Amino acid sequence: MSAIALSLALFAACLHATWNAMVKVAPDRALVLAAIAGVHTLCGLAMMSVAGVPAVESWPYIAASALLHYFYYLFLFESYRFGDLSQVYPIARGMAPLLVALGALLFAGEVLSVKAWIAIIITSSGIMAIAFMRRNPLKADRKTLAYTLANGVIIAAYSIVDGIGVRLSGDPLGYMAWLFFSELPVAVVIFAVRRHTLPAFAGPGMSLAVAGGVLSVAAYGIVLYANTLAPLGAVSAVRESSVIIAALLGTFLLGETPRRHRLASAAVVATGIIMLASVR
Numbered sequence: 001m002s003a004i005a006l007s008l009a010l011f012a013a014c015l016h017a018t019w020n021a022m023v024k025v026a027p028d029r030a031l032v033l034a035a036i037a038g039v040h041t042l043c044g045l046a047m048m049s050v051a052g053v054p055a056v057e058s059w060p061y062i063a064a065s066a067l068l069h070y071f072y073y074l075f076l077f078e079s080y081r082f083g084d085l086s087q088v089y090p091i092a093r094g095m096a097p098l099l100v101a102l103g104a105l106l107f108a109g110e111v112l113s114v115k116a117w118i119a120i121i122i123t124s125s126g127i128m129a130i131a132f133m134r135r136n137p138l139k140a141d142r143k144t145l146a147y148t149l150a151n152g153v154i155i156a157a158y159s160i161v162d163g164i165g166v167r168l169s170g171d172p173l174g175y176m177a178w179l180f181f182s183e184l185p186v187a188v189v190i191f192a193v194r195r196h197t198l199p200a201f202a203g204p205g206m207s208l209a210v211a212g213g214v215l216s217v218a219a220y221g222i223v224l225y226a227n228t229l230a231p232l233g234a235v236s237a238v239r240e241s242s243v244i245i246a247a248l249l250g251t252f253l254l255g256e257t258p259r260r261h262r263l264a265s266a267a268v269v270a271t272g273i274i275m276l277a278s279v280r
Contacts, residue, residue: 001276005230008222009238015219016242022212031201032209034190037183039213044181051177054169061165066182068158073186075151092152093240094128099156101233108164110231116279123237123272129265130247163232166224176221234276244269
């Protein structure tokens with residue numbers, strides 16, 4: 001994995017962790033997700049003014065990714081509603097790199113070395129370890145686990161679809177523009193449903209959501225570009241280290257515990273990333 005691709009994926013992970021922390025402290029998560037989708041839409045429009053039109057071959061991938069992202073928003077909201085994401089959501093993020101690597105092998109013909117597979121497994125294990133930091137780590141109702149596992153599959157699916165689509169587009173910026181603009185229905189539907197609570201959400205809550213949306217756009221845009229430089233599974237593994245970064249932010253900034261387990265998980269992920277960095 002090249003130094004440029006690794007640096008981009010790590011930077012995207014930091015941005016992803018930051019906007020997730022913003023969502024975590026938000027008073028109304030549904031409206032936050034709507035605001036983030038709205039920012040995506042506006043950024044997509046702005047990018048269209050300077051980007052070219054992506055190649056026709058990439059349009060089915062844009063459509064498929066848009067549909068997958070609609071389900072992602074739905075399952076993310078339901079996971080927040082029914083379960084403790086700090087416990088079960090890392091399972092979804094940890095599943096993704098392995099599923100992406102398998103999907104890239106099947107659909108994009110990407111063949112990874114044994115060392116790369118070991119590195120991805122190590123990284124995924126460190127990410128999922130966050131979910132096992134409390135007593136009875138998997139003591140969650142079936143609905144919560146179902147949404148978590150489904151989201152892991154969806155994250156992997158749109159990662160594969162976008163990884164292939166952006167390569168076929170001939171214009172990564174154009175692909176990003178249309179993909180971000182496709183989130184318009186998410187913003188419209190949620191704002192329409194929650195219109196009666198919008199006045200109370202305006203002000204600091206909306207400002208926080210907009211800032212989170214900008215970081216989200218930057219994070220995923222960087223990941224899409226990194227996908228043109230390195231294997232999809234490797235990029236996914238590094239990007240999903242955002243879960244560990246968020247856990248470390250919680251440890252050192254918010255005083256969350258258990259500290260030793262979080263640091264141990266971070267060390268495992270760091271080992272996997274170092275191995276990925278040495279794979280050529």
